Amino acid sequence: MNMAHLDGKVAIITGGAKGIGKAITESLAKEGVKVVINYNSSAAAADEVVKSLTEQGYDALAVQADVSIVEEAKRLVEETVAKYGRLDILVNNAGITRDRTFKKLGKEDWDRVIDVNLNSVYNMTSASLSHLLESDNGRVISISSIIGQAGGFGQTNYSAAKAGxxxxxxxxxxxxxxxxxTVNAICPGFIYTDMVAEIPDNVKEQIVSKIPKKRFGTVDEIAKGVLYLCRDGEYITGQQLNINGGLYM
Structure with missing residues (x-):
């Protein structure tokens, strides 16, 4: 097995301050990766992650940028390389939902979801690619979704972005x-996050009943998928890693 040594590598995780992004950030940091936590509006959460990691002896930096805007994505990459001198791993995790049935879906909600979830992937990858090509083990990992594979009621905008x-x-x-x-996508199923926690219990039960593993996934299980691709994924490229408890096969 050709394992990449991650100690000293540099990673940008977009949307890295909360939920799945936070778990990915922490997982990579604990492998010795210098992590750049991108956030748009979650300054307090990003600062808390940096504080926690640095107190444990890890190297972390928070950078505000709206990665749906090409100039801000470029600035994020430039600040990362200015600080650390390199970039090895890009995790495209930034995402939002604006769920509406299509009859009620306005152009503004369509555009915003496509901008944040999909156009950000172009913006960040384009800005990062020349640096990633200089790495001995460059990685582009995009966090897609089961909704991009199977669809979701009231989620035409989100599904289109994730499929894209x-x-x-x-x-x-x-x-x-x-x-x-290497370039890969991870497609999580229903993962227990703060957003899921707010779903009424009866609806949670309906969701779980449809999952063959009979439980929600955890953010740490998604982070393990990212870590696997970074460390052991030398011969894995162009793939969708489905972490969904068997819900979509």
Missing amino acids: MVGFTKSLALELARTNV
């Missing part, structure tokens, strides 16, 4: 196959 991430992943993986950069 998968198509982006496959095509870029082909283009970069002869380089040291």
Whole structure:
């Protein structure tokens, strides 16, 4: 097995201050990766993650940027390279939902979800690619969703964006196959986050009843998938890693 040594590598995690992003950030930091936690509006949460990690002896930096805006994505990458001198891992995790049935879905809610969830992937990958190509083990990992594979009621905007991430992943993986950069997507199923915690209990029970493993996934299980691709994924590219308890096969 050709394992990449992660100690001293540098990673940007967009939306890295909360939920799945936070778990990914912490998982990589504990492997010796210098983590750049991107956030848009969650300054307090990002600062708390940095404080916690630095107190444990890990190297972490928080950088505010709206990665749906190309200039801000470029600034995020520039600040990272200015600070650490390199970039090895990009985790495209920034995402929002604006759920509406299509009849009620306005253009503003369509555009915002596509901008944050999909256009940010272009913005960040484009700004990062020249640096990733200089790494001996460059990684682009985008957090897609089971909704991009199977669809979701009232989620045409979110589903389209997440499916777009998968198509982006496959095509870029082909283009970069002869380089040291791998490109993959992770498609989580229903993961227990703060958002899920707010769902009424009876609705949670209905969701769990449809999952073959009969439970929600955890944010740490998604983080383990990212870590696996970073550390052991030398021969894995253009793939969708489905972490969903068997809900979509």
